[in-house]
Amino acid sequence: MKPFVPFSSPLAQLIVRDIDTDQIIPARFLKTTSKEGLGDQLFYDWRYDASGAPLPDFILNTPAGRDAQILLAGDNFGCGSSREHAVWALGQFGLRAVISTSFADIFRQNALKNGFLPIAVSAEAYARLCALPAHARVGVDLAAQQLELPGGDKIAFPVDSFARMCLLDGVDELGWILKHASDIAAYEASHQSSPDATGEP
Amino acid sequence: MPGTVKTISQKLWDSHVVRETPGGPSLLYIDLHLIHEVTTPQAFEELRARGLKVRRPDLTIATTDHSTPTKNRLLPIVDPIAAKQVAQLESNCREFGIECYGLRSDRQGIVHVIGPELGLTQPGMTIVCGDSHTATHGAVGALAFGIGTSEVRNVLASQCLLQWPSKTLRVEVTGSLKPGVTAKDIILSLIARIGIGGATQHVIEYSGAAIRALSMEGRMTVCNMSIEAGARAGLIAPDDVTFEYLHGRPFSPKNRHWDLAVERWRKLPTDTGAVFDRTIQIDGDTLEPMITWGTNPGMGMAITAAIPDPAGLPNAVERESAAKALAYMNLPGGKPLAGQPINVVFIGSCTNGRISDLRDAASILRGRKVSPHVRTMIVPGSVAVQRQAEAEGLGDIFRAAGADWREPGCSMCIAMNGDQLQPGEYCVATSNRNFEGRQGRGGRTFLASPLTAAACAVSGVITDARSLL
Ligand code: SF4
Numbered sequence: 030m031k032p033f034v035p036f037s038s039p040l041a042q043l044i045v046r047d048i049d050t051d052q053i054i055p056a057r058f059l060k061t062t063s064k065e066g067l068g069d070q071l072f073y074d075w076r077y078d079a080s081g082a083p084l085p086d087f088i089l090n091t092p093a094g095r096d097a098q099i100l101l102a103g104d105n106f107g108c109g110s111s112r113e114h115a116v117w118a119l120g121q122f123g124l125r126a127v128i129s130t131s132f133a134d135i136f137r138q139n140a141l142k143n144g145f146l147p148i149a150v151s152a153e154a155y156a157r158l159c160a161l162p163a164h165a166r167v168g169v170d171l172a173a174q175q176l177e178l179p180g181g182d183k184i185a186f187p188v189d190s191f192a193r194m195c196l197l198d199g200v201d202e203l204g205w206i207l208k209h210a211s212d213i214a215a216y217e218a219s220h221q222s223s224p225d226a227t228g229e230p
Numbered sequence: 231m232p233g234t235v236k237t238i239s240q241k242l243w244d245s246h247v248v249r250e251t252p253g254g255p256s257l258l259y260i261d262l263h264l265i266h267e268v269t270t271p272q273a274f275e276e277l278r279a280r281g282l283k284v285r286r287p288d289l290t291i292a293t294t295d296h297s298t299p300t301k302n303r304l305l306p307i308v309d310p311i312a313a314k315q316v317a318q319l320e321s322n323c324r325e326f327g328i329e330c331y332g333l334r335s336d337r338q339g340i341v342h343v344i345g346p347e348l349g350l351t352q353p354g355m356t357i358v359c360g361d362s363h364t365a366t367h368g369a370v371g372a373l374a375f376g377i378g379t380s381e382v383r384n385v386l387a388s389q390c391l392l393q394w395p396s397k398t399l400r401v402e403v404t405g406s407l408k409p410g411v412t413a414k415d416i417i418l419s420l421i422a423r424i425g426i427g428g429a430t431q432h433v434i435e436y437s438g439a440a441i442r443a444l445s446m447e448g449r450m451t452v453c454n455m456s457i458e459a460g461a462r463a464g465l466i467a468p469d470d471v472t473f474e475y476l477h478g479r480p481f482s483p484k485n486r487h488w489d490l491a492v493e494r495w496r497k498l499p500t501d502t503g504a505v506f507d508r509t510i511q512i513d514g515d516t517l518e519p520m521i522t523w524g525t526n527p528g529m530g531m532a533i534t535a536a537i538p539d540p541a542g543l544p545n546a547v548e549r550e551s552a553a554k555a556l557a558y559m560n561l562p563g564g565k566p567l568a569g570q571p572i573n574v575v576f577i578g579s580c581t582n583g584r585i586s587d588l589r590d591a592a593s594i595l596r597g598r599k600v601s602p603h604v605r606t607m608i609v610p611g612s613v614a615v616q617r618q619a620e621a622e623g624l625g626d627i628f629r630a631a632g633a634d635w636r637e638p639g640c641s642m643c644i645a646m647n648g649d650q651l652q653p654g655e656y657c658v659a660t661s662n663r664n665f666e667g668r669q670g671r672g673g674r675t676f677l678a679s680p681l682t683a684a685a686c687a688v689s690g691v692i693t694d695a696r697s698l699l
Contacts, residue, residue, distance in 0.1 A: 047526055047528075047551065049526065049663075051667060051668050052666060055667055055671070056644045056645060057645065057646060059268050059297075059646060060297050060309070060311040061311065061315075062271035062272070062275075062315055063271075063272070074666065074667050074671055079653065079672075104427065104547075105426065105430070105460065109457075111361060111362040111376045111378050112269065113269070113272075113378035113380060133427070133430060134431060135378060135457075139379075139380065139381075189254075190254070191251065191253060191254035191255060202392065203280075203380075206387075206390055207387065210388070212248050213248055213388060213389065216248040217259075217389075220259070
């Protein structure tokens with residue numbers, strides 16, 4: 030995973046609460062066996078009409094939205110299905126972070142595992158961000174755990190220290206887990222299930 | 231520590247911690263990993279790229295359910311992309327030594343239906359699946375999490391999950407349900423009350439007399455939809471109902487091991503005096519059959535009630551979100567839903583695709599016909615459910631009623647396999663999600679119980695099933 034570095038970008042505002050992962054990427058696109066090529070399918074049913082033509086008013090089809098690396102969205106972002114395709118699609122579109130007042134648990138975990146930052150802010154901070162003009166650039170500094178607004182104002186955001194370390198150092202989580210293989214083996218040795226406790230006769 | 235009182239989820243957590251990291255998530259050992267075709271290809275690909283093996287193929291079980299056809303299942307799959315996905319799961323399982331219950335297996339079915347049905351799912355276990363409805367397995371007293379594909383990869387390679395401890399929420403459903411009120415109505419009313427983010431970061435333990443009185447299958451329906459309130463998991467302490475359900479199933483412990491297991495399982499329930507972060511009480515006596523009116527599972531109400539009028543809601547955010555939902559549903563606020571014409575009924579899914587659900591549907595459809603205006607799809611949750619339904623004559627009842635009685639799979643719950651709504655159609659579904667486009671782009675879903683769905687199929691409009699009981 031690439032280390033997460035500070036950046037700034039226009040903010041794409043999608044002020045809808047409870048955006049579920051079926052909206053982020055509809056299920057019919059989950060038949061793929063690859064992680065690639067999902068950026069075009071991001072928010073497909075909100076972004077394109079039934080004939081596949083882009084809907085000009087949808088934020089990600091506007092000039093500011095197309096270049097945005099940060100999405101601002103309503104409460105409980107990423108609820109519903111566990112599909113990691115949602116995070117892959119957001120990332121492949123070019124987004125690197127979502128700011129909301131809260132995130133669904135599975136989405137949050139999926140995001141962090143892909144170097145994608147879910148930024149949870151207070152309702153007041155969220156309202157300030159919503160009030161920014163369409164082309165405003167916002168800076169994201171994970172090490173400092175703060176957003177920088179145009180004019181220099183800062184908004185602090187919490188991140189747990191483990192997630193922060195993993196993102197900043199680009200830690201490969203599976204590699205990290207496998208370093209503890211001896212602990213896993215010890216657990217297995219002390220919890221041997223009897224042969225027919227789980228197996229068939 | 232002797233003398234410490236614990237909740238069941240704390241007991242399950244404590245007995246599976248492999249390693250704790252100060253200030254970080256714990257490494258939790260996983261006893262059962264269920265996998266399916268949709269969320270695993272990329273995980274296996276990474277194992278191959280890194281030259282890793284599956285650590286415990288013996289604790290991993292696969293099935294194909296999401297993108298599989300529910301008619302003519304033994305013919306080649308028509309959609310080439312779905313065909314490739316299914317074939318890839320089967321070849322990955324061969325390569326990594328994992329048992330796969332594919333379309334030719336008599337153990338195939340929706341992953342959350344076959345786990346308990348085969349006795350793979352047992353009390354005291356930790357269970358994961360790359361699927362958000364994994365909490366279903368919590369109904370037997372297991373800690374069962376839905377995970378993403380990176381976590382699937384991690385579990386395949388290490389049999390461990392990195393997890394932060396969860397908060398605990400006890401949902402106590404007191405009293406007893408009135409006739410016509412089912413497990414589905416309990417869970418829909420909970421979600422309507424606390425909202426779809428209402429249990430985020432929590433593990434829910436369902437308890438109380440109305441939960442104890444549920445069958446194992448009803449308990450699965452309740453736990454299944456824990457994620458629709460945002461919960462990480464949902465579970466119910468095991469009791470005699472659990473043990474009776476599991477006894478004699480293919481993977482259940484046998485003979486002496488059964489007795490030892492039951493002895494162990496009896497120690498799992500939450501200790502008296504254990505503390506929960508939150509507790510919610512629901513009065514089971516007053517519950518009504520529920521139905522959703524909007525575009526998330528929290529937008530639900532008693533079937534006798536009126537759809538909320540967005541203008542009357544307390545704050546701007548709720549007003550906007552209700553108005554957006556009603557615009558998508560093309561429904562007026564402030565009016566009852568009863569009498570609303572529908573186009574499709576879908577009975578099935580991991581929420582309500584078990585034999586008791588089909589019996590409920592058949593109790594309404596017996597001797598009746600579905601409305602000629604309604605396409606009624608009934609999809610069993612597994613091959614075992616399908617065979618049992620045929621053996622009991624339910625298949626005959628469905629066919630005689632003019633319903634489309636199909637073959638097992640997820641079907642129109644997720645509309646990946648071609649079973650789907652046309653734009654603008656209204657569907658009463660026994661599944662778990664009414665999100666925009668969930669059952670097909672532009673489709674409009676009302677979530678309800680199998681009784682309600684069957685009653686709506688007969689009358690062609692939203693109907694309180696109690697008028698047909
Ligand atoms: S039936 Fe629906 S919710 Fe259940 S596993 Fe299948 S797609 Fe997911």
